Amino acid sequence: MQYRVSYTLLMPTLLQHCYHHGFSVFLLGSKPQHLDAALYRLRKQYPSLKLSGHHGYFKTDDPHQNEAVIRQINSAKPDILIVGMGMPLQENWIRLHRDYLNVHAIMCGGAIIDRLAGVVTDCPKLLSDIGLEWLYRLCREPKRLAARYLFGNPAFVFQVALAKLYGSPLKVEYMQPMSQVRLKAKDSSDNFCSNSKLQYTSSTTVTTNMEHLSHCLIAAGLLTQTQLEIAQSEQQLSGMNLDEVLLQKKWLNQQTIEYFKEKVVLLDRSMSLGASLPTKTTALL
Template structure:
């Protein structure tokens, strides 16, 4: 069985685990050793704000087996709210860490989602970086319910140990929560735009910008359409400050 659950923090009422990258990877290994279905979510400020207005998504985060802190905004909020998080665990980097470990351990990976052809290119990148990596399938598909039977059939045939789903949040996380009980895949994780990064469709920010917490700005400059999604960030900051200096406490879920 996996070791005891890591410490839980509450960021505006939303559940996040206080784990480092190394601890998250060991948690994945423990899930695989235990068997049974597990879900990993990569929580950032956008997740928090969406979960506060969407009860279904909030419940997914409440029930997920591991919610890693993906986003410098979460670390800042944790400090302000007295809910400290030690380290940012970016989803794309956790995905690569899992792939590196999979090449050593023989874990079978399946990449689901993104635009047609992108998952295949991402898989090729991972194979080049981690020789011997067993990728047992790739497929674009979509989270539409009518496509689920064909996707589930593919996954049952491939029998992956780890499923990466790139449908974007919250659709990917809701999809995993809906179908994991049937699939019984040991680890399923929503990875957002990770396939695009690995395939070279979208470049990642330079390391210095990532380390300075400015990856969001780089992505906004490269993809101006993202401003619509990022409109929630000022509200996130205001809600954190209100929770700390206004009402006090860690904030509560709304909606």
């Protein structure tokens, strides 16, 4: 049998597995009334299944609303989080907030919550088995899905072809847990700054002190790229400086920021003079 990944086939099997093994599920997305309908139907079908959820109609660019949603998810402690907010919103939301989610697995669901609520009908098995589920969905929702299937799919195939021809091999990087990142010793930052002078003196893309500071903190393991993106987003909304946002989020303390600011200024001076840092300063770094 040819292997296919379709939520039409996957969700019943997944829910049945969770039901029998006591795993909990959290649904994030859809309209409030559709979410309630999905939860009601699932609880009726799987009485002892641990289910909870939150609708997807909140401002994803509002830090306070995001924190409230994340707090609710973490309070439920689900084994599986299914995010059904549509592409690419759901993927971006997961990318920005996955480090703060206390879950074992995260799945992008698209319109799966609407399907579970009975608002969107599943594709007939006959069409699904011959690979025409996309055509069924297009006929059901032509206005919403025409651009995706008639233009998006060919564009995707073209991008894959270009990547195979000209792209470099993918690299898999290990992501450290937040607890380890936050407990990084000061020695890590010392080693980084002393070993990375060449990297910064050869870079032409870093042009400001704050950019130097953020890159230095990331490479030292004291700040993640995800945290930086969240902080920059909140900075634009609040008008605060980047270091003020980092302090407010309690990701860094004032002493650490001042320490790195001092070293970045020294680094900038060295770059502008075209000379290397003094031996004594390098030892301090």
